[in-house]
Amino acid sequence: MDMLLSALSYINSMTIIVVIVGCLFGLFVGAIPGLTATMAIALMVPFTFFLDPVPALSLMIAVGASSIYAGDIPGALLNIPGTPASAAYVEDSHTLVLEGKANRVLGLGLTSSVIGGLIGTIILAFTAPYLAKFALKFSTFEYTWLSLIGLSCATIVAGSKTSRSLLTLVLGIALSTIGFDEFTGHERFTFGMESLLQGVSFIPAMIGLFAISGAIDFYVKTYKKENVFSTVPPIEKGMNIFKGLGSRLSHKSVGILRSGVLGTLIGALPGAGSDIAAWISYALSKKLSKHPEKYGSGSEEAIIDASSSNNASLAGSWIPSLVFGIPGDSASAIIIGVLFMKDMKPGPTLFLFNPEKLYAVFIIFAIANIILLPLAFLAVNVLKKIIKIDNGIIYPVVILCSIVGAFAINNDISSVVVMLIMGVLGYFLQRFDYPISPIILGMILGPMLEKNLISSLLKANGDYGAFFERPVSGVLSVIFILIVLVQIMSNIRRMMKKSK
Amino acid sequence: MTQKKIPAVFFILFGLFLIIYSAENLWSTGLFGAGFMPTIVGSAIILAAIVDTLSTNKKRVKIDCRDFTVITLFIGLILFYVFMVSYLGFIITSGFVVFPLMLYAARCRVRTSVIISAGAILFIYYFFTQVLLVQLPETPFLN
Numbered sequence: 302m303d304m305l306l307s308a309l310s311y312i313n314s315m316t317i318i319v320v321i322v323g324c325l326f327g328l329f330v331g332a333i334p335g336l337t338a339t340m341a342i343a344l345m346v347p348f349t350f351f352l353d354p355v356p357a358l359s360l361m362i363a364v365g366a367s368s369i370y371a372g373d374i375p376g377a378l379l380n381i382p383g384t385p386a387s388a389a390y391v392e393d394s395h396t397l398v399l400e401g402k403a404n405r406v407l408g409l410g411l412t413s414s415v416i417g418g419l420i421g422t423i424i425l426a427f428t429a430p431y432l433a434k435f436a437l438k439f440s441t442f443e444y445t446w447l448s449l450i451g452l453s454c455a456t457i458v459a460g461s462k463t464s465r466s467l468l469t470l471v472l473g474i475a476l477s478t479i480g481f482d483e484f485t486g487h488e489r490f491t492f493g494m495e496s497l498l499q500g501v502s503f504i505p506a507m508i509g510l511f512a513i514s515g516a517i518d519f520y521v522k523t524y525k526k527e528n529v530f531s532t533v534p535p536i537e538k539g540m541n542i543f544k545g546l547g548s549r550l551s552h553k554s555v556g557i558l559r560s561g562v563l564g565t566l567i568g569a570l571p572g573a574g575s576d577i578a579a580w581i582s583y584a585l586s587k588k589l590s591k592h593p594e595k596y597g598s599g600s601e602e603a604i605i606d607a608s609s610s611n612n613a614s615l616a617g618s619w620i621p622s623l624v625f626g627i628p629g630d631s632a633s634a635i636i637i638g639v640l641f642m643k644d645m646k647p648g649p650t651l652f653l654f655n656p657e658k659l660y661a662v663f664i665i666f667a668i669a670n671i672i673l674l675p676l677a678f679l680a681v682n683v684l685k686k687i688i689k690i691d692n693g694i695i696y697p698v699v700i701l702c703s704i705v706g707a708f709a710i711n712n713d714i715s716s717v718v719v720m721l722i723m724g725v726l727g728y729f730l731q732r733f734d735y736p737i738s739p740i741i742l743g744m745i746l747g748p749m750l751e752k753n754l755i756s757s758l759l760k761a762n763g764d765y766g767a768f769f770e771r772p773v774s775g776v777l778s779v780i781f782i783l784i785v786l787v788q789i790m791s792n793i794r795r796m797m798k799k800s801k
Numbered sequence: 802m803t804q805k806k807i808p809a810v811f812f813i814l815f816g817l818f819l820i821i822y823s824a825e826n827l828w829s830t831g832l833f834g835a836g837f838m839p840t841i842v843g844s845a846i847i848l849a850a851i852v853d854t855l856s857t858n859k860k861r862v863k864i865d866c867r868d869f870t871v872i873t874l875f876i877g878l879i880l881f882y883v884f885m886v887s888y889l890g891f892i893i894t895s896g897f898v899v900f901p902l903m904l905y906a907a908r909c910r911v912r913t914s915v916i917i918s919a920g921a922i923l924f925i926y927y928f929f930t931q932v933l934l935v936q937l938p939e940t941p942f943l944n
Contacts, residue, residue, distance in 0.1 A: 330933070344933060464853040468812055471845045475819060478842065482827075482835035489827060489835055521871045523906045693907030697899040698921045704882060704898075705891075705925055709935040714883055721879045725872060733808045733862055751838045758833050 308660035311355040312668070319356045320669050321676065323363030328680045330364075331371025331383050333706060337504065338368040338384055338615075339632045340709075346635060354643035355661045361636050362662070363669040365615050370414040370677060373608060377406050378687050379699065381512040385576040386611040388507060388741045389583045396599035407681045408542030409601055410608045411674065412550060413557060417609030418670035420561030421568070421616025426663040429620050437621075439570060441756040442768055446777035447570065448750035451577045453784045454584035455739035463792055465735045473743020474750070476501050483748075484755055496715035503744040505707035505720040510737045512703040513724025516696045518731070523693070540682045553602065556586060557609045564610030568617020576745050578617075582610030588787075597736075616666055623647055623659065812850035819843030878902070890940025895922045 323345065330341040341364045349357035372384030377394035397406045439447070455470045456463050479490045480500030491497040550557065560582040567578040586606035587596045596603050615632075622633040622640075624647070640647045645655050652659060687695065707720040727737045761767035769775050820843040827836030878898055886894040900918045907914055929935040 340933075464849055464856055467849040468846065468853060471842055471849060472812075472815075475815070475839065475842045475846065478839050482830070484833075485830040485835045487827060487830050487835040489839065490822065517872060517875055520875060520902075520906065521868050524871045525867055691908050693905075694903060694909070694917055696906065697902040697918065698925075700879075700902065701895055701899050701921065701925055704879070704895075705929055705935070705937065708937070709929065709933070712936060714886065717879065717883050721876060721883075725876065728872070729864075730808070732864060732868075735808060747838075755833050755837060763832070 304656060304660055307657035308664055311658060311661035312664060315353075316356045316359050316665065317668070317672075319352065319360050320363040320665065320672055323360045324367040324669065324672055324676045325680075327364040327367030328371045328374075328677060331368030332374045332680070332684060333383065333702060338365050338372075339635070341365075341368040342632045342635050346639065349639050349642070354645055354658060355665070357639055357643055358636070358662050359665045359669070361639060362665050363672070365632055366418055366612060366666075366669045367673055367677070369612055369615055370411060370608070370673060371680070373410040373414070373604075374407065374681060374684055377410065378403070378685060379512075379695070380515055381699065381703075382507065385503060385507055385741055385745060386579045387608075388511075388576070388738050389579040390603045390607040391511070391738070392597050393600045393603045397601070397604075400599060403685050404539070404542045404544065405546070405601075406604060407685060408544070408546050409549070409604050411677050411681065412543065412546055413605045413609040414612040415670045415673055416550070416557050417561045417564055417611070417613040418616065418673070419667060420558065420609070421565040421613035422663060422666040422670065424562065424565045424613075425616040425619055425666065426660070429624055435569075438773060440771065440774075441753040441760065442771055442774040443777055444570075444753040445750065445757055445768065446774060446781055448746050448753060449781050450777065450784065451581060451746045452742065452750065453781060453788070454580045455742050456788055462734070462736055463788065466739050469730065469735050469737060470739035470743045473740035473745075474747035475743075476506065476740070477503075477744045477747030478751070483752055484759075494715075496713060499711075500748075501719055501744070502710050502716060503741055504710050505716040506723045506744060507741050508703045508707050509720035509723030509725075510727035510740060512699055513720060514727030514731060514737070516700050516703075517724060517728040519692055519696050521728075540678075542678060542681055549601065550605070553605050556589075556602065556606050560586065560606040560610040561613040564613030565617035565620075567610075568614030569620040576611075576742075578614035579607045579611040580742055583607040612670070619662075619666075623651060623662075806854060809850045809854040812853075813847050816843040816846035816850065819846065886938045891926055891937040892922055892940050894938075895925075 326345065327338070327341050330344070331338060342361055345360050345364050349360060352360065369384060369386055372382055372387040373394065374383060376382040376387040376391040377398050380391060380395040382388040382391045394406050394410065397403075452470060452474075456466050477500065480498055481487070482489055488498065563582050563585065564578040567581060583596075583603055583606065586602055587593045590596065590600075590602055592600065592602070618633045619636070622637050637647055640651075645651060645658060703720060704717050707716040708714060710716050723740075727740075730737055757768065758765075769778050819839045823836035823839040823843065827834065827839065830836065878901070882894050882898050885897070889897075896918060899922060900914065903914045903918050904911065907917075909917075926937060930937055
């Protein structure tokens, strides 16, 4: 109790103002396609120089939580995920918006994100040291299986398009091999182009696949006079995005809890982040759902589960950062820098020498998530008017934002070319009925898979049996094999049904 | 060959390219070297493409020359931005991209298109350079 009171003494009006400003900034940046939560957090670092430790960390937490949620907004309204974490359920949210359910979709996403964030906070506060110890047991063998489980989610999400989903997934992995090979330093598929040495960033690729392919589709339809103007969706009257959500969310409480816990656990694994958390939760949610056929074509369950998971993973990613100083993702790496700067050296000693500050951080996590409700409510009600605007006006602005968003990743114009190529590729793939989201998953998990697979094989002298020897690795391998078998069985069943 | 088989053929050729490129350029780095992953990926692509070709897909796909006209113009417009932005700067080059697109498809008057285009470009320029501190190419003769 004394600890809690000491922690509360750090939370003053300045801290709350910082949280509000951080949330507003995060909402704005996260809603712009191409600008990630990491970028939003990095942009706030200079401001932390002038703040006390707790407000400085509050700023980081608020920006992170709000920008991850904000990625859902352009995903739902324009079919352009603001962050890679939102790519998993963008088809569901946009389909529902086209059906005139913008308020409901944005309300569901917001409330689930906040609940997920709170679940993650509770787990962070009570289990941080234990979870971090567990996460440290993961070696390259376990990470290889985890990457494969993550990749297998793409085929689960795809439903009847398994082979097509697998193709685009592997295409994403292939794209991730471009650039320097981490082990040998050998150039791969660069063809002498310097800009390709660092590889293909998945942010311009994601912008191209979703925003540019959508823009091309719009102009092709306009040229062919296929009446695109009639596709402007209806919009619900009123500002209340929370209307009727209570019963839906209480009905889905088990799913939210499951996704929140799963998101936190995945977030706690160094190298895994909100993107992977959202995909795995989406896939698990689909497998356990009574209506898996709705996934990908407007499932509320999908939005609830995946969005609660990606916000929960944010709290999870702080676990290895705080306890061992190991970043859970790139945003946590920046936060570790801020911790050092504020004389809060991350590690087990943090719990000994600065416990009150640490618990103040946990309380801020909860406050930032709760404050997100009214702030995002206002932001969403302003932004949702976008869908009423003529697409002929929206698309040129989207294209310009996409160009600038792609450029801003490395301040490199070659990212715009990558965006364009991926846009054209995405357009043709969609015309031929290939899902494009797995490409992003492949690009995110490809390097993680390759790094851990090759490290493991080198350690084991090429002995593949080593992947099954360690206990956690063994469990993960069984999970992966089960997922693959279930997928094969359901495909055979589907083919047999069709042949009848 | 029907149009809907084109992607599968493209994927098979792409998979073959990955395998051949890896065999010729990357296998010198050893069994678990730079060529290991691209070879596995190339093989997986070919396998998945064959399965995809064999599976039935009843969706009709029709891509005609009108698609290619629009895509070519679109690519030209973005490449114009890529090559000219360092000479003309962000504001002017963006104008050449945004305004024609808006004029072509937006259901509003020319004057309105000009105002919206200019407003959007200036807002994006200000927001990215002043708030997000992203260095966008400047217009040489406006400085």
